[in-house]
Amino acid sequence: MDLERSPLLPQDSILIRQFIPADAPSVLKVYFTGLVDGVDSAGHFAVVRAFLHWIPMYLAYMLLLCGGATYSLAPRNLQLFGLATALLSCAFMLFIYYRIRTTFITYYRDGLRNDMLDVNSYYHSDDEKAERPTRCFWVAEIPSANSKGGSEVVGCVALDCSPKTDHEPMVGELRRLFVLPAYRKRGIGTMLMRTLISYAKDKQIRSLRLETTNFQPVARELYNRNWTYYSTRDSDFGAGDMKMNFIEYRLSL
Numbered sequence: 001m002d003l004e005r006s007p008l009l010p011q012d013s014i015l016i017r018q019f020i021p022a023d024a025p026s027v028l029k030v031y032f033t034g035l036v037d038g039v040d041s042a043g044h045f046a047v048v049r050a051f052l053h054w055i056p057m058y059l060a061y062m063l064l065l066c067g068g069a070t071y072s073l074a075p076r077n078l079q080l081f082g083l084a085t086a087l088l089s090c091a092f093m094l095f096i097y098y099r100i101r102t103t104f105i106t107y108y109r110d111g112l113r114n115d116m117l118d119v120n121s122y123y124h125s126d127d128e129k130a131e132r133p134t135r136c137f138w139v140a141e142i143p144s145a146n147s148k149g150g151s152e153v154v155g156c157v158a159l160d161c162s163p164k165t166d167h168e169p170m171v172g173e174l175r176r177l178f179v180l181p182a183y184r185k186r187g188i189g190t191m192l193m194r195t196l197i198s199y200a201k202d203k204q205i206r207s208l209r210l211e212t213t214n215f216q217p218v219a220r221e222l223y224n225r226n227w228t229y230y231s232t233r234d235s236d237f238g239a240g241d242m243k244m245n246f247i248e249y250r251l252s253l
């Protein structure tokens with residue numbers, strides 16, 4: 001798909017900074033676009049895969065064609081059968097689209113009930129005694145393209161952390177890495193990730209983990225550079241070659 005891209009940005013016009021509460025609406029937009037709706041989001045990838053690369057969908061297309069042809073060309077007593085076949089295949093397509101969409105909207109809402117509900121208090125709690133004092137959330141900001149000036153949040157990333165214990169070293173988790181489609185392939189994702197890694201090193205975190213899915217090939221391309229594949233676990237979404245798996249990567253610092 002042809003992306004409508006923003007003009008090229010000089011690298012020094014991209015600012016990576018910590019989240020402030022006023023960023024919340026823009027961050028939610030980046031989150032929704034990155035997870036459910038935008039090009040290369042997991043939700044978008046799943047829809048494209050189901051409609052272009054999935055054998056049951058090819059069968060539905062064939063049934064639709066046959067049903068349509070029967071309805072328009074066959075004798076009257078077969079027309080109803082043709083119509084029913086065509087309608088059934090349309091219903092199947094709509095069902096698959098609905099199922100994919102609701103699955104990813106559910107993931108999105110899970111986030112809204114969790115860390116994305118109040119990013120500031122989840123990631124920037126000042127309590128030094130907190131079990132996870134190293135959490136942090138960053139945004140990527142660029143000068144706004146509109147005539148009024150100002151700036152625009154176009155990406156984000158979060159560092160979450162396992163609770164501190166006496167026995168285990170702290171493991172950081174990279175989460176919520178998203179860049180708006182029009183600003184991708186300009187190094188913003190890499191800048192966000194580097195910021196997170198250098199912050200984690202400063203906080204004496206020795207190991208990072210992240211989870212992505214087989215529905216996010218672009219993100220995996222990025223992680224394959226420095227991160228190491230660790231494990232794969234099943235999700236309850238999909239079946240056969242539409243099955244979604246969670247893939248864990250690790251990085252030693």
Ligand SMILES: CC(C)(COP(=O)(O)OP(=O)(O)OC[C@H]1O[C@@H](n2cnc3c(N)ncnc32)[C@H](O)[C@@H]1OP(=O)(O)O)[C@@H](O)C(=O)NCCC(=O)NCCS
Nearest residue numbers: 034177178179184185186187188189190212216219221222
């Ligand atoms: C993954 C994502 C954050 C990368 O952001 P980005 O700003 O485009 O990243 P960068 O510009 O730093 O690109 C880094 C590398 O990623 C890979 N990459 C980025 N876009 C790609 C694309 N469309 N196709 C293939 N590889 C791509 C390339 O290896 C690229 O390096 P290169 O530019 O030297 O070839 C962005 O594509 C995104 O938001 N995707 C949807 C949400 C998502 O999957 N997030 C990850 C959650 S686990």
